[in-house]
Amino acid sequence: MPYKKPSQKFGGKIREVTIGSGLKLGGESTLPFYSFDGDTGAKPAIGMEIWDIFPESWPQSLKNIFGEYAHDPVKWAKYCIEKSNPDFICIKLEGASPEGNNKSPEECAAVVKRLADEITLPLVIAGCDSDEKNASVFTKVAEAVPDKNYVFLSAVEANYKEVGAAAGMAYGNIVSAESSVDLNLAKQLNILITQLGVKPERMVMNPGCSAVGYGFEYVVTTMDRIRLAALDQNDVTLQMPIISPVSFETWKVKESAATENDMPEWGNQEARGIAMEVATAAGVLATGSNAVILRHPRSVEVIRNFIEELTA
Amino acid sequence: MARFLTIGERIHVISPVIRKALQERDPKPIIDRAREQVEAGAHYLDVNIGPADRDGEELMPWVVKLLQQEFPNTPLCLDTANTKALEAGIKVYDRKAGKPIINSADAGSRIGMIDLAAQYDAMVIGLCAKEGIPRDNDERIQYCTEILDRAMSAGLDPENILFDPLFVVVKGMQDKQQEVLEALRQITEMGFKTTGGLSNVSNGCPKELRGLIEATFCAMAIQCGLTSAIINPCNKMLMDIIKTADVIKGRNLYCDSYLEL
Structure with missing residues (x-):
């Protein structure tokens, strides 16, 4: 009898969500990169993180790369696009932080509007820590960028009503539902947002992210269980694509932030930062992320290669 | 593991309203009954037209088309002893929402329904009975095996059979309840799917007790492996218990709103 290769078939499928004017996320009906088992959907996307203010707190190596452009988000975005050709740009409105520059919503809207006018790539709009x-x-x-299919990162339990109503319903954008590594809450928040009236095809989710070594196993098992519920149990409340803001986590941990003067035995600081970013991104992609957000051009290059090799 | 499958029982010729509607080909009472069950969360709808000796071949396709037109996402369970009526119903059945279920085959005069299921790639309820109620679990398992043998020779994957150990009435057959649960456990251990009619258990009991008896039996049966049941989905307590059991069995991921889904 000839050998018949077994394959694992699932009843569920991750919803395909289009961000911007044509970047597709999700659509898979099998585990990440399991092309031998089924349809792996759209290729995972890579975004690059920029800020609305100069990123004083970033490690010097990143400031060496972006410093010349980072006083203007439009120039910064264009430099990222020219140098690294990401699939999308993530503009983090750090300047809105009440603890920091406390910029008004109108000022933030003006920044995003300028970006929307100047670049054609889809935008993912991230907030501050409040x-x-x-x-x-x-x-x-x-309101300033209606019907753009931009992703708003994120709606959390404390503000999902406002964010869902504005981004997901009134102004034709996409809501990312964020929970802190809690799969029951991840499901609950998706249900609450859809009960509000946001259509599931206008949603993505961030079920929590951390840097490798910082509770990362918990992130991975949570994502794994979410994906298995979506695929194996055909749980429609969890069939949203996952977006992981990797760089938000990996550049603030000591392995990336400690200088060579402080930690001479740890070696080159820039290499450490890239390694943390790459390891984390590869981990979340292998467990079900449909999009990752990164900072360093070298990380973008390595992760793009990783995706290309595994989807070839 | 798949979630518990509910088959709504309320389109049944035994109900005077439905009997009249079927006879007169009056869509409204049938659609109303279907809607209340779909809205209550039934996965499948059972359509019992009785023996329908006179016009079954015409009646079953009529009711199948009627229901599928109105509820295209709800698959049906075709319930009659009339083989020709079943065949006619399956021929017009749209499989988009799921395979039809034939209700039912047994190990006696209705074993031919297994062949019918194989021929039309349908699912089938396999009643572990031959003549009347099986005497004990040796008989039940014997009939289960006979149905399996027939399925093997007909080329029907046992995945498509829902074995029904035949639930029995508590009022009068109280001493048999544990035996039925044990049969469920044995069939489950053999790796097969199971079902049963919950209203059998509460038959003849006061109305205010029926829902409770069915819900309790269902919870106990689920722990013994029961994977589906023919139920009244308008019994909210029963539906809530089924959803909760799915959470406790790990077949549905918990969240605070799980009852609302």
């Missing part, structure tokens, strides 16, 4: 401020910022920003 859920309350993000609610008012996202409402204004969504």
Whole structure:
């Protein structure tokens, strides 16, 4: 009898969500990169993170690369596109932070509007560390860039009503539902946002991310269980593509942030930062992320190669 | 592991309203009954037209088309002893929402329904009975095996059979309840799917107790392996218990709103 290769078939399928004017995320009906078992959907996307203010807190190596452009988000975005050709740009509105520059929602909206006018790549719009401020910022920003299919990162339990209503319903953009590595809450938040009236095809999710070594196993098992519920149990409430803001996590941990003066035995700081970013991104992609956000051009190159090799 | 499958039982010729509607080909009462069950969360709808000796071949396709037109996402369970009526129903059945279920085959005069399921790639309820109620679990398992043998020779994958150990009434056959649960456990251990009619258990009991008896039996049966049941989906307590059991069995990921889905 000839050998018949077994394959694992699932009843569920991740919803395909289009961001911007044509970047597709999701659509897979099998585990990540399991092309031998089924349809792996759209190729995972890579975005690059920029800020609305100069990133003083970033390690010097990154400032050496972007410093010349980072006083203007449009120049910064264009430099990233020219140098690294990402699939999307993530503009983090760090300047909105009440603890920092406390920029008004209108100022933030103006920045995003300029970017929308100047670049054609899809935008992912991330907020600051205040859920309350993000609610008012996202409402204004969504209004300034209506019907763009931009992703708003994120709606959390504390502000999903405002963010969902503005980004997902009134102004034709996409809501990312964010929970902190808690699969029951991830499901609950998706349900609450859809009960609000946001269509599932206008949603992605971020079920939490961390840098490798910082509870990362928990991130991976959570994502794994979410994906298995979506595929194996055909749980429609969890069939949204996953976006992972890897760089938000990996560049602030000591392995990336400690200088060579502080930690001479740890070696080159820039190489450490890239290694943390690459290892984390590869990990979340292998467990189900449909998009990752990165900072360093070298990380983008390595992860793109990783994706190309595994989807070839 | 797949979630518990519910088959709504309320389109049944035994109900005077439905009997009249079937006879007169009056769509409204049938659609109303279907809608309340679909809205209550039934996965499949059972359509019992009785023996329909006179016009089954015409009646079954009529009711199948009627229901599928109105509820294209709800698959059907075709319930009659009339083989020709079943065949006619399956021929017009749209499989988009799921295979039809034939209700039912047994190890006696209705074993031919297994062949019918194989011929039309349908699912089938396999009643572990031959004549009347099986005496004990040796008989049940014997009939289960006979149905399996027939399925093997007909080329029907046992995945397509829902074995029904025949639930029995608590009022009068109280001493047999544990035996039925044990049969479920044995069939489950053999790796097969199971089902049963929950209203059998509460038959003849006061109305205010029926829902509770069915819900309790269902919870106990699920722990013994029961994978589906023919139920009244309008019994909210029963539906909530089924959803909760799916969570406890790990067949559905918990979230605070799980009952609302």
